[in-house]
Amino acid sequence: MSVLAPTQIDDILAQVKKKAFEETANEPEPKLTGEVKWPVTAEIGRGLENAVTNETKVGYVNGAKGWLNYRGYDVFNLSQFSTFEETSYALLFGAMPTAQQLKEFNEKLAANRKIPAKIIEIMKMYPITETHPMISLSIGVSLLSTFDRTTETLTVEAETEVAIKLIAQMATLAAAVARIRSGKEPIEPDKDLSHAANFLYMLNGKKPDKGAERVMDICLVLHADHGMNASTFATMVTNSTLSDMYSSIVTGIGTLKGPLHGGANEQVVYQLEEIGNLDNVEPWYRASREAKKKVMGFGHRVYKSYDPRARILGPLVDIFTADPEIKRLYDIANKLNELVCAELGKEKKIFPNVDFYSGLVYKAMGIEIPMFSVIFAVSRISGWGGRVLEYLKDNRLFRPRAVYTGPMLAEYVPIEKR
Ligand SMILES: CC(C)(COP(=O)(O)OP(=O)(O)OC[C@H]1O[C@@H](n2cnc3c(N)ncnc32)[C@H](O)[C@@H]1OP(=O)(O)O)[C@@H](O)C(=O)NCCC(=O)NCCS
Known part of the structure; x- marks a missing residue:
């Protein structure tokens, strides 16, 4: 695997940011920001479209412009200048850390990375x-809870400690899962490596070069939070019952797994493999439109523009195109992207989302396809944690209603007479 130097990667990110800001400057200004006076009135569509769950300062998805921020910092800047550790701190604690705070946070992550034998x-x-x-x-996160007595007291302080432990340990769990699946022994974390480098080290058994570490770090930063998405909501629903952080994160993982959410990154690569070659892109796309099948890696409930994460991840795949297999799939992906944007983009504002290119980055880094959504979770734990903790400070049980369309007062007929 040959990867560019981190400075060259930074140049790519700077260009992507410039282009994104220029292209989207005239799109409408953000909605759903500012003070809220409860109750709010909203026109709610199926799947809770437009429903408002809570007020938050964790992060914001600007669907019209295709911008995303965590704690007010846009992801173009975060991916260029921050790290997963610093971003996670901001998501959990509300502001960027000082040098001392980051040092202590990193020490805590290092102290907690190891998982019980x-x-x-x-x-x-x-x-x-x-x-x-x-x-x-x-299963791993549930098992971690059995080793941690903090779950018995549900306070913001105790839950914060659990969130930090899980940020540290989910990467170790994920790497262990990958290695055991491929018949290898898990590798213990190295206290001198960053989170991204540790993850790659524990996956592959060798310390990554600076370029690979940087690419993984950017991927982790880009997936760390994303508004009130399905898994974040699910995580918050569980915690709003005053369950516990571990159970809440298990709920989030289960929700993220589905192909309409985090599982889409796996499906995208299967889809590109199914298309197989450049000549088949158009016939494959036409057949999928005919069959009214969704093209995986496209469309979004909130973005009606190009997802900023896809803007960044696309050029990151380009770094790996010395590998002919990645080049073949990347070319197919770009042609499919052009077709979808030209047609569905114009008709229905359907553009690539985060999952369209992320899988190719992971594949290029030698990671097996079923692990892709796990990497998403290894990162999203920070956003789940930040939002759960924020809501817990002023908790109210989530409890929506459904409209009943069945019969009322049906007559009970004994089983032998039915
Ligand atoms: C993400 C997603 C679930 C959002 O769904 P949603 O907000 O409920 O939107 P809908 O499924 O109602 O789609 C709205 C319209 O766009 C179309 N559409 C949405 N995503 C599409 C896609 N990926 N390919 C083709 N058409 C798509 C729908 O068919 C629908 O068309 P219609 O109004 O003519 O019936 C949806 O876009 C999707 O399934 N995408 C593919 C899976 C994926 O990439 N998920 C990762 C999300 S980050």
Whole structure:
């Protein structure tokens, strides 16, 4: 794997940011910002479209312009200048850390990265190769809770400690799952490596070069938070019952796994492999339109513009195109992207989302496809944690209503007479 130097990667990010800001400057200004006076009035569509759950300062998705921020910092800047550790701190604690705060946070992550050996033993006892790695990750998080007595007191302080532990440990769990699945022994974290470098080290058994570390770090930053998406909402619903952080994160992992959400990154690569070659892109696309099938990696409930994360991840795949297999899939992806944007983009404002290019970056880094959504979760734990903690400070149970369309007062007929 040959990767550019981090400075060259920074140049790519700067160009992407410039282009994105120029192209979207005239799009409408943001909605759903500022003070809220409850109750709010909204026209709610199926799937809770337009429903408002809470007020937040964690982050904001500007769907019209295709901009995304965490704590007010846009992801173009965060991916260029920040790190996953610093971004996670901001998501959890509300502001960027000072140098001392970041040092202490990094020390805490390093102290917590290791997972109990018993968990590794258990992972070797069930049919892990036949189990989706997201299920293994959620088993791992549930098992971690059995080693942690903090779950018995549900306070913001205790839950914050759990969130930090999970940011540290989910990467270790994920790497262990990947290695056991491929018949290898898990590798213990190295206290001198960054989170991204540790993750790659624990996956591959060798310390990554600076370029690979930087690419993984950018991927982790880009996936760390994303408004009130399905898994974040699910995580918050569980925590709003005053359950516990581990159970809440398990809910989030289960929700993220689906192909309409985080699981789409896996499906995109299967889709590109199914298309197979450049000549087949147009016939494949026409057939999928004819069959009214969704093109994976496109469309979004909130973005009605190019997802900023796809803007960044696309050029990152380009870094790896010395590998002919990645080049083949990248060319197919770009042609498909052109077709979809020209047609569905114009008709229905459907553009590539985060999952369209992320899988190709992971594939280029030698990671097996079923692990892709696990990497998403390894990053999203920071956003889940930040939002759960924010809501817990002024918690109110989530409890919507459904409109009943069944019969009222049906007559009970004994079973033998039905
Ligand atoms: C993300 C997603 C679930 C959002 O769904 P949603 O807000 O409920 O939007 P809908 O599924 O109602 O789609 C609205 C319209 O756009 C079309 N559409 C949405 N995504 C599409 C896609 N990926 N390919 C083709 N058409 C798409 C729908 O068919 C629908 O058309 P219609 O109004 O003519 O019936 C949806 O775009 C999707 O399934 N995308 C593919 C999976 C994916 O990439 N998920 C990752 C999201 S980050």
